[in-house]
Amino acid sequence: MKVLTVAGTRPQLVKVAPVSRELRKYVKEILVNTGQHYDYNMAGIFFDELHIPKPDYDLGIGSASHGKQTGEMLKKIEEVIFQEKPDAVLVYGDTNSTLAGALAASKLHIPLIHVEAGLRSYNKKMPEEINRVLTDHISNLLFAPTEKAVENLRKESIIENVFNVGDVMYDAFLYNSALAEKKYSLKKFDLESKKYLLATIHRAENTDSREHLLAIFKSFAELGDIVFLPLHPRTKHKLEEYGLTEIVQRADNIKIVEPVSYLEMLLLEKHAKAIVTDSGGVQKEAYFAKVPCLTLRTETEWVETVEVGCNRLVNPLEEDLAKVIQQFQPTDFSIPLYGDGKASEKIAKIIVNFLSENSHL
Ligand code: UD1
Ligand code: UDP
Numbered sequence: 001m002k003v004l005t006v007a008g009t010r011p012q013l014v015k016v017a018p019v020s021r022e023l024r025k026y027v028k029e030i031l032v033n034t035g036q037h038y039d040y041n042m043a044g045i046f047f048d049e050l051h052i053p054k055p056d057y058d059l060g061i062g063s064a065s066h067g068k069q070t071g072e073m074l075k076k077i078e079e080v081i082f083q084e085k086p087d088a089v090l091v092y093g094d095t096n097s098t099l100a101g102a103l104a105a106s107k108l109h110i111p112l113i114h115v116e117a118g119l120r121s122y123n124k125k126m127p128e129e130i131n132r133v134l135t136d137h138i139s140n141l142l143f144a145p146t147e148k149a150v151e152n153l154r155k156e157s158i159i160e161n162v163f164n165v166g167d168v169m170y171d172a173f174l175y176n177s178a179l180a181e182k183k184y185s186l187k188k189f190d191l192e193s194k195k196y197l198l199a200t201i202h203r204a205e206n207t208d209s210r211e212h213l214l215a216i217f218k219s220f221a222e223l224g225d226i227v228f229l230p231l232h233p234r235t236k237h238k239l240e241e242y243g244l245t246e247i248v249q250r251a252d253n254i255k256i257v258e259p260v261s262y263l264e265m266l267l268l269e270k271h272a273k274a275i276v277t278d279s280g281g282v283q284k285e286a287y288f289a290k291v292p293c294l295t296l297r298t299e300t301e302w303v304e305t306v307e308v309g310c311n312r313l314v315n316p317l318e319e320d321l322a323k324v325i326q327q328f329q330p331t332d333f334s335i336p337l338y339g340d341g342k343a344s345e346k347i348a349k350i351i352v353n354f355l356s357e358n359s360h361l
Contacts, residue, residue, distance in 0.1 A: 001027040001355050003113075004086035006077060006101030008034030008061070011169075011281045013046035014262055015092045015115060018171040020053060022348035023090075027355070029053070030084050034073050034097040035060040039233060041259045049261050050176075066096060066127060073100030081108055087355050088113050088141075093280075094132035106138040111358060113351060115168060117142035118149030118158075119301035127204060128280075132301075141354050143347050145338055146304060161354065165346040166339015169281055173266065173288045174341040180266035189228065189257070189268070196255075197225045197325070198272035200279050202232035206296060210242040212317065216296060217244065219321035221251035225273060230260045274325055276314075283311055290333040294325060304337040 003023060007016045016031070023029050033055035037043040046052065059076045061069060077100055081089070089105035090113045091098045098114075105112040117136050121129050136142060136158055144150045145167035153162050186193060199220065206212050213235070220227045239245045248254060260268065266285070269275060275286040276294045283302050286293035293311040305311035310330040314321060 001352065002030060002084065002086045003027050003088050003090050003351065003355075004030045004032060004081065004084055004105075004110075005090045006032045006034060006097060006104075007092055008036035008043075008059070008073075008097040009093075009095045010037050010042050010046060010259075011279075012092045012095065012097060013043065013050065013052060014172050014281065015168045017046075017050035017052050018168055018175060018344040019090075019092075019115065019347055022344040023351065024053070026348055026352045027087075030057070030080075030086060031055045032057045032059065032077060032080055032101075034077075034100065035062055036069065036073075036095060036097045038062050039259075041261070042233065045261045049263055050172075070096045070100050073097060074104050077101055077104040078108065081105065081110060086110060087359070088351070090115065090351075091135060092116055094119070094128040094135070096127070096131065098135050099131040102135040102138055111140040111355075112138055113141045113143070113354075114139040115143045115347060116145055117162070118144040118146075118151075118153040120149075120152045121299045121301040123299055125205065129301075140358075141351065143343070143350075145343070148303060163346070163350055164339075165350070166341070166343035167284065168343045168347070169284055170288060170338040171341050171344045172262075173285060176263060176266055177270070180263040180270070184264050184267045186267065186271055188264075189255075191226070191228060191268075191271070193271040194273045195226065196228045196272060197223065197274050197276055198268050199227050199229045199276040200232065200282050201229070201277070201296065202234050203278040203297065204234075206278050207235050207238045210244070213238060213242060214244060214247075215316045217248050217251070217254070219316050220254050220276075221248075223253060223322050223325065225253065227254045227276070228268065228272075229254060229256050230258065230265070230268075231256050232259060274328070276321070276325075284338060287311065287333060287337065292328055292330050294321065294328065308332065308335055308337065 088111040091101040142162045270289045274292040
């Protein structure tokens with residue numbers, strides 16, 4: 001049995017690592033790296049640190065507009081499918097790499113497997129929402145991380161071959177948490193445990209408007225705590241484009257660094273006083289690490305963390321972030337929202353069964 005995995009962004013590499021480890025026990029996996037992320041600290045470091053197998057194909061797509069980036073990927077993934085003739089194509093999450101892999105497989109009638117299916121923000125202005133809805137609707141086997149995701153799919157009449165296995169990012173967190181403490185120390189970043197806020201910002205809805213980005217950084221500058229911010233290249237470029245870099249550099253409490261490795265990030269998350277983010281993955285890791293999370297968005301697809309009171313949505317254009325952080329005191333991180341840490345194992349086994357039963361597809 002041959003499964004062709006398509007991935008190419010930082011969060012996808014975090015997800016590929018645990019699944020690939022399990023999947024390769026049973027099937028031949030062909031790994032296609034689209035190269036949507038290409039800086040060493042956005043991609044290469046994840047292959048190295050998480051021991052992800054060397055890609056069989058490096059498509060080297062890089063950055064471009066949505067249409068060009070997705071189109072180039074689609075063309076090249078199709079070529080790989082023609083060459084490899086896989087029994088299934090496996091995609092993760094909601095990026096342009098996800099959609100390109102999904103379209104390529106679906107049009108060639110290759111069974112499509114989607115990990116992280118059923119998430120919805122119900123905000124169609126987000127490119128991620130379009131990618132995940134379209135991918136779910138053409139998938140043949142769908143792995144939902146939560147019951148809520150299963151329910152979202154049911155509402156769209158996607159019922160067959162849907163499995164709630166838990167979240168593969170929880171598997172990754174459990175596997176790597178102790179390793180992170182062993183390998184790195186906060187001294188490297190000149191930080192002390194629980195005496196800083198960890199922040200990440202990269203979503204288009206926050207970065208693609210000068211007003212929005214300025215409001216976010218102004219609110220960071222007004223916080224009493226150190227704000228430690230591994231900066232996504234998209235945000236770095238936008239700050240430069242909007243002429244905001246100097247304003248940000250003048251704020252003494254904002255410490256900007258290049259994106260960090262996954263193990264470094266886990267360490268930084270675990271010791272943060274609170275996390276301020278617009279990242280999907282980081283919202284969940286805050287919960288896994290039992291650290292309060294403030295999400296700078298008007299909605300989230302990871303609703304459970306908000307529902308249990310450990311994550312709070314904040315609109316930086318309308319709310320005083322400093323006040324919100326001061327007042328926000330979540331305490332109960334004990335509910336297992338994202339499975340039992342064995343999502344990858346379950347996914348691998350279900351894929352094998354599915355392929356054995358559906359070899360005619
Ligand atoms: C993409 C995903 C988003 C995900 C994020 C994870 C889409 C539509 N968006 O957003 O869902 O949350 O990845 O991080 O797929 N850049 C570099 N070096 C890199 C990569 C990007 O400089 O290695 C810069 C380029 O200026 C590029 C910009 O970042 O134009 C945006 O990159 P892109 O991959 O298009 O989208 P992300 O914002 O990273
Ligand atoms: N991450 C990392 N280094 C960083 C920022 C994030 O390793 O400097 C990790 C983070 O721990 C999580 C994943 O990248 O596992 C989340 O990716 P990102 O925020 O880019 O994307 P999203 O989850 O929003 O799609």
